[in-house]
Amino acid sequence: MRIVFMGTPDFAVASLDALVKEGFNIVAVVTAPDKPAGRGQKINESAVKKYAAEHQLPVLQPARLKDPAFLEELRQFNADLQVVVAFRMLPEVVWNMPPKGTINLHGSLLPDYRGAAPINWAVINGEKQSGVTTFFLQHEIDTGDILFSEAVDIADDETAGELHDKLMIVGAGLLVRTVKAIEKGEYQETPQAKLLNSEPKHAPKIFKEDCQINWNQPARKVYNHIRGLSPYPAAFTMLNGKTLKIYKAEVQTTPSELQPGQYTSNGKTDLLFACQDGLISVKELQLEGKKKMSTEEFLRGYRL
Known part of the structure; x- marks a missing residue:
């Protein structure tokens, strides 16, 4: 042929x-x-x-x-x-x-x-x-x-x-x-x-607005969103007025007093964002204007 x-x-x-x-x-x-x-x-x-x-x-x-x-x-x-x-x-x-x-x-x-x-x-x-x-x-x-x-x-x-x-x-x-x-x-x-038994699931083209993280969701859903956009085009949130792309993360079900979208850090190894029912621990990220790096590397040079 x-x-x-x-x-x-x-x-x-x-x-x-x-x-x-x-x-x-x-x-x-x-x-x-x-x-x-x-x-x-x-x-x-x-x-x-x-x-x-x-x-x-x-x-x-x-x-x-x-x-x-x-x-x-x-x-x-x-x-x-x-x-x-x-x-x-x-x-x-x-x-x-x-x-x-x-x-x-x-x-x-x-x-x-x-x-x-x-x-x-x-x-x-x-x-x-x-x-x-x-x-x-x-x-x-x-x-x-x-x-x-x-x-x-x-x-x-x-x-x-x-x-x-x-x-x-x-x-x-x-x-x-x-x-x-x-x-x-x-x-x-x-x-x-x-x-087909019902309406099929769709997979439309992904636009920038699809990539912004909605922290008012369950932690597992946010986690799936992050890994579903990694490494490209990458899920993002805002940190002090700059775009923060998140490539790797983990779910923590520890109860938190933080409101969805708020973050906490020990300044050395951990950067955690609050979701509806838990926390997302960021493991790999990229701040606007910087290279991709581990959270530990990021926290060594960034003052939260």
Whole structure:
């Protein structure tokens, strides 16, 4: 089979690498255009582009997916199948192009957590299990017929970053299995409607306002919020008029006379914020204008 792969970040690289190592015929890679990043506005290439360049794979970087020049170039590759991992939403003219269709790898157990941030929201919501799903693309985002899925347990102290890395590897394996099944014609499609007993949980894009900590909640919920946004984009609160990002924390159920949002510290090792029913002990943080550090390191140079 002639395969065109579409993806951008590291999450997609693991899948592309797995397909290449299995000997599949990747005829082209489609990824995001280069863009300036950082203080020096240095041109930044996507992780997928860097991998493709190292393996001499043709790369397409369309600014617009409906651009006639891009569509014509894509057609020239005569793909039998298109594989999408962590890319943007495709127009029908693109996903309907190959005869065997276009498949997507999604970081959740569909139909739950459709959307842009499934890994973050699963952890934020305190889920005990997540997973990966492969499915055929259709009109509505993440609603296509399911091919295969694989569940992964979420530990009580696992961050979104740790779950991301786990799903990246499991997802790559599931994608290889899926492509092999399509190549042999040995697969069944399951409409997502058959799996729905109620309204599915959603995973919309995360904005800055989603990251601010609400201390008027139970400590466990605040804790899940912190680990669900760690390491990126990171949950934050305000400390003396500056943004304080929190990356690691622990729950303390010790009763406190502090009001939600108030903090206390011994000035050496502990920085504790009060919640509705307990305390959050901050372990790793970053104050606006400073580098990420442990709480102990922070308290050595900051006077509360």
